[in-house]
Amino acid sequence: MGVKKEKKIAFKSIAWNGTNLQLIIPQTSSINFELVKVLINKRNTTQYKEMSVEIKKDQNEIKLIIPIRQLKGLEKGRWDLFIELKDHFKARVGLYDAPIASQIMRYLKPIVNTGKFSLIPYLTSKNGLSIHCGNLLKLEDMSYNVVPLEKRVNQVQDLSSKVIIDFQEPVSSRSEETRLIMKNGDNVLQVPFQVSSNRKAITIDKKILKPLLKEQKWNLYLENIKGNIVLRYSLDYYLKANKQKLNFNKRQLEKKEDTSRVYVKGQIFADNLKVQNEYISFEMNPNDLKFANNIRFSIKKRNKPERINLNYKRVYINGKEHIEIPTDQLKEITSSSRWDLSVELFHDNVKERRRIGAYNKGNYKLQKEKITGFSPLSEGIGISPYLTNDNEFSFYFCTEEQYVNSLYPATTALQKLSVSKKGVMRLTASISLGETNDFTVDYISLRLRNNRDNIINIPCVEEAKNNGERKIKAEFNIKELGFEQFYWDIYITITAENKTKRYVRLLNDNFLINKRLKHGVFKYTFKTENNYIIYPYITNNNGLSITYRQMGEFETTKYKINEYTAYLLYITLYWYFKWNPIWLVHEKYSETAQDNGFYFFRDCYENNYDRKIYYVIRKGSPDESNVLPYKDRVVHFMSIKHLLLLLGSKLIVSSETKGHGYAWRVSTGPIRNYLDKKKYVFLQHGVLGLKRVDNTFKVNSTNGAELFVVSSDFEKNIVKNYFGYREKNIIVTGLARWDAIENTNKAATKEIFLMPTWRNWLEEVEDDQFVLSDYFQQYNSLIQSEKLSQLLSEHNVTLNFYVHPKFMPYVENFTSSHKQINVIQFGEAKINDLIMRSSLLITDYSSVAWETYYQKKPVLFFHFDIEKYMENQGSYMDLKKEIFGDVAYNSTELVDMLGEYITNDFKEKEEFSAIRENYFKYIDHNNSARIYEAIIEREDKISQSDDLLTYFKGNHFVRSFWRKYKRKPVVNRVGQLLLNRLK
Template sequence: MNKAQIVDLVKEGSVYRGLIQCEALGQGKDVALRFRHAKTENSIDIPCVYDKEEYRFEFDATMLQVKKGVYEIDLYEASTEKLYQVLVDQKEEVMFKGKYNLDYLVIEKSSRVYFPTYDSHKRLQFVICSLTNPEYFKVTKIACQNYVTTEKEIRFENLSWDEISCKEIKALFSENGGRVIEEMPMEYGKDLSYSLDTIKEVICENAKFKRYRAILLINDGEQLQRCWIYLNQKAEQPIVDPVLATWEDPVPVDETEEVEETEEVEKEIKKLMLYYTTNYYAAFAYEEQDAFYGKYAIANIEKFAMKNEKITMQASYVDFSAVPTKVRLAQRFEESYMDFPIQKTWEKKGVCYLNATIDLSAFQMIPFYLDFYVVFEYQGREILARVGCKRIRDSHLNKRLIRYTYRTGDGYVAYPYSTMYNKLSLVYREITKYDANIYKVKEMVSAWLYKGMRYYLNRKDIWLVCEKNSEMAQDNGFYFFKYCMDHNVNHKVYYIMDKESPDYKRLLPYKKNVIPFMSIRHMLLMQSKVILVSSEGKSNYFARKYVRGRIVRRFANKRYVFLQHGVIALKRIDSTFSKAALKAKLFVTSSEFEKSIITENFGYNDDEVIVTGLTRWDVLQDKSEEQPMREIVLMPTWRTWLEKMTEEEFLESDYYQMYSSLLQKKELVSFIKEKNIRLNFVIHPMLKKYVSKFASACDNIQIYQFGEAPINEIIMKASLLITDYSSVSWDFCYMNKPIIYFRFDIERYEEEQGAYVDLREDIVGDVCYDVDGLIQMLKKSVNQNYIVDEKFVQNRKNYFAYEDKNNCQRVLDEISKKYYE
């Protein structure tokens, strides 16, 4: 291969500019700088311009849009398709300091790094990697003999890089997780200074981060090193206090904001703190000081036992001059808690321990979740350390289902579990039929069977479908299952269903492919390599709120296709259905508009979100004119703030008062009787315990508990929908039927729940805010023979990519492409 030489290279920001000489090429045209991946052979070309016997190139590293890896650099002549290896000029010591030059590094804030180098044959290469890549950035530490803090700077003195043949050094400032925030100016020497003003600027621009690290990059000629500053004078001493220095109000306050003198303002007093970690690395924190100590305080379960209402635990903790005083059992999201004394503390081989006993019968618990803390006393303040349980997670909490269960005697059960972050918590809830010991025995038997059958089962191509609580067959899961059965797909598709459910009869035509919920067969398959396909979260495949046990842990990370319950737009639910929480491999949407909501807010990649339409829409058809009398559906969604209300509080809530008064409204009753209309009020499943509280003396008003009648049938028979923020409105929109949005609490809803669209403007139906306005809009729509306004007809085009009744097939194709191609 012919040769070329790079004779000049400069970097400005993320842009590289350089000159290449190639005598063999002459004044060739259509010449490009080719980047060829050393492993995949994929390549990308950067155009070159001929200028005075040299080829000039320029490119922005961050715009390359290529995979990480090592790229070989060649000159490519398009007319002859010849390649010319680019070598480093004999004066490489001018451009490079050894194999590298830190001045040529481009570091993105995602910690992706770009830099040129060369191989043993002096051939030019370009590397794209992470700052944590050990092949290029060897992790090491630099000891600091002393540090000095003033009002203007932080100085680390006598840094020990004597043993390193250091050609150059660069200082970075990163958030604690490794994301690079800023390149810090510094001069080569034995001391490293950080300007407090510079740190202030960094914190102001990156307010979402609370913890920071100083990173040093060192070029020794042959290897790049990523170094932490190590406070070695503390190495042989216990951590007395992690905070080494603090600065009050390090971030400027906006003094242009006027506050009335009579207004009481309560704000967090954050501090900039220089501290050292348990590994003695120097770090920075910017947060409220009590919150900092709370995160620094660490307690982990070493031994755990439970007998009836008594829990005994032994925990290790970090000693930083804070004294553990008690163990706290606290209701999550509530202010209620109870403290239990620590019986004993001691130290062994440099580790501190404590013993405590918790009596669950002494605390008046309320459902559902409680958390364990160790309470430390530090400088007159209480600091809470959440108790971790990673070391005992599998061997204790999630296997000893019978032993670690406390029945209160009043119909409730309490048991410990390990959260997804390996913290010790407690579930307290009403006893269900699935708490019987027979189901725990079934789980143990299925686990034993799986050990002997796993190689056989894991080779089977099995899909498991279910809907809410595995007791419904009315939504996207059922219609996808029905499609698979009717079209004889080349997969073993089964439906998980509670045999006592009223919907079980809908599955009788496919009985061979229906598996009884919580049967041994069900539990056995849940442990194998199945694909889960559902319109609900994975927790609906097993007894709700179990949150422990062998099976729960085994199916937590299974391949999972989320069919969705409705179109996501009117309610913010990214915390519930985010990628981190739901862990879906495919997420079904109905339009590019909805897909953008998911990719921008839920953390999913573009290829994980598919636009297919909802499977239940394949069977939707307008049956409204076939009915003996016109039907209207009133179907509101629930509110998060109603969840923990007592019955008395619920009956006094705006939600109950508004809908209860609507059902009793004489004007409404007279109108629907006059027009021979039936009003079907469908109550959300989260409020099913209050169904009996809603009543109407009018025969034209029917009240349904969700699931009591097939929702699809109710929707198809109806001529009009009254709802608030429910996604059922998209089914009516899909059939081009009129919708009235009754949003009497829109201000509170926007503040506490939120939406992804403007609830007043981005709509496909009329909006009203009180009962009188609702009745007037209803009369108008009925008198106009349920015609949809033209502006809403135009708006609906944004929300449906397909209206061809082929959604089930598209979902099937996407699953096959994901897992079988």
């Protein structure tokens, strides 16, 4: 009778100890196992055998126990287990509610020798339960990490009743399971032996070897079993049968892998993950750990190279190893992140690193069943251990709100949205918690993005309730809500079970709503009397939000007309741009011509004019004079010509993100979508190392580049490990602006360049908040320091303080009355010129440190807020060990160190000059040429159209359709089928 493959019986767990195979299912099962048969079928045959099964019941579970004697008579091959239901219908048995584990974990050790063959139960690639019968070595290859090695024999003593094999080194430690294997073709035998007291010899009873006489040749292997690994040693002797006699002969071994370099990766089983009493705990099998000389547990940050080794305690209770990890050692993790738990097992010459998880265990039906709790660590952040979709153990460092969000996964959908001329917004939306119907809808809540405790609650009306989904309506006037700037995200506030408050982000999967908001700049934007604007928009993550901010220069009717005019011209001239490829180059906000973008453009203009490469600059910019010699290839920012070339360009080449080539605040209109899809070469603003920026420039993000310029292999490794780029997309060339570097400092008048970088936690704060910050207090007090002023005056040294462009709104707050100290605003001087004129740089974490270091000048670092900086921004370097200049942690230290350099005529210290070659591959004037050649070499490849999969992922209509209907089984199956075809 044929088997209907779709009929399956899912067990909760399956256990095997070499004596009994135990299948466990909840008591709630509708199957009466006392009235059914358990069958075993040889794969691809109609050969079924009925198994004798013992049934045990308790309050919660039913256990089906199959003893080993029922399996010993099986022939070689694979056997599948079934349960025969009424009408002789056969249902496949398996662990179908559990995630699919690796093959080694699916083989349920131990292997049992049944005489002629060995057998082991295992789960198929679809988690069906089967029995594999075959020779021992092949089963080991399936179920263990096998390390092939070799072992030398000193001599073999063939005595009358026994054989003694002497080895050069001990055969094993006393704790290991060791076995001797003899193999002839498909025949594999495990031979009993005794080990000598010094562990260097084994003795075999000759009676055991007599059955081997009928075969010609037997290869010998000695195996050490250490938990989940097998060290399989080939011996340099073999056994040969010759006229009723067994001879041990020497043979030449093939060289196996050096044991000093063996490194094994894999998985290891654990259970009962918990967090309580400031400990995270779980249980492991003692046999998996007992062979290791040393054990180390660690967590690795998801998709990042950071790893933290953990302190832990082992407690043996009721045959289990209980591992306890104190949570107080994790308080240094202060940002939301996910970390995966692993264990490293160290043997003499083998190291295992295994991911820990509850593999081969099912019945985690609800998300909250996989989450073990929440334990606060520090202010605002706690830890929540949980099981991933693959039942692997991970730690979620999160706020309590994020923890609640993970307990109650929810879906929302914006269904209708309108805004009247008077600013009245009406919306209809739906919300579902999926795993529970036990919740009530409270409000529509608007939350200020950079201060989520600032909430505006708006009453809403529940319109309908259907299978756990609620449909709600709300109405409010966005002009009357008393906003603060900048971004207000819209949530649906609910109360779930146990009176738990949950904020659920309101998402939009309606294509038409997205387009109306994007192109309805005149209809949906409201201006206030104080020149602020308010408008709803859809974020990159499809959330509905409201912006309240000052009106930008390029948000007037004039520039919107420019944009739509350029768009119509582009449609008309589409084929012209296809046959006339254009590169577009810009720098920060398209306001400067002094960085890598300008020097790259200048080199291309002078040496490769036949290429149509244009430079974008804002009209009236102080740097506009720098591009006058090249004005036939210069376009003014946000002009019709600029926007037309932006739409038609083949490549964007820039030292900043693509967004700096457009009015970056503007999110409405057609240009933004085209800009996001443009192929992009990132020249970089500076060398990576001091400041973490991978969240901005990581691969495949909106700002991801097709080519990423770096200056050394050190920097290339950062881009590979932290940004996710492949080696072929990284070019080691050096920075374009270094082509123009020359030392212009004068002997008579020495200059010091002070240029700190910005702080992400101070960006766009109000003026009074900025003045109260440590950043302002430290730098303003420094430039007003009498001791510093006296030092500069005595030695005729000038200090130039250059305020970072992002802090230009606050520049007037920085004041100094000392004639030796100049406060320079963005655009008043070129950074390159200031660096070349200076004898020393003072900075904190700015990449200009690399520019100075490249010129063989000393760098003095001012790290007064290093702890806060590392917490909020981070670095790719150890700022206390790998830095290439002296470091001061307060202004007194800084002035003292500066005095030492001044009196020493600004001489760079040998300890820092000695490591320069680690950070720069080239020190010449050919960087732009190298960049140009690298782009030309790869131009066709990096600018080719996206494949179909990338196109669909970026298409707004496809994305909206998928988000809206992916939960429907038919749509999900078709989508997954297409996805697999397109990969």
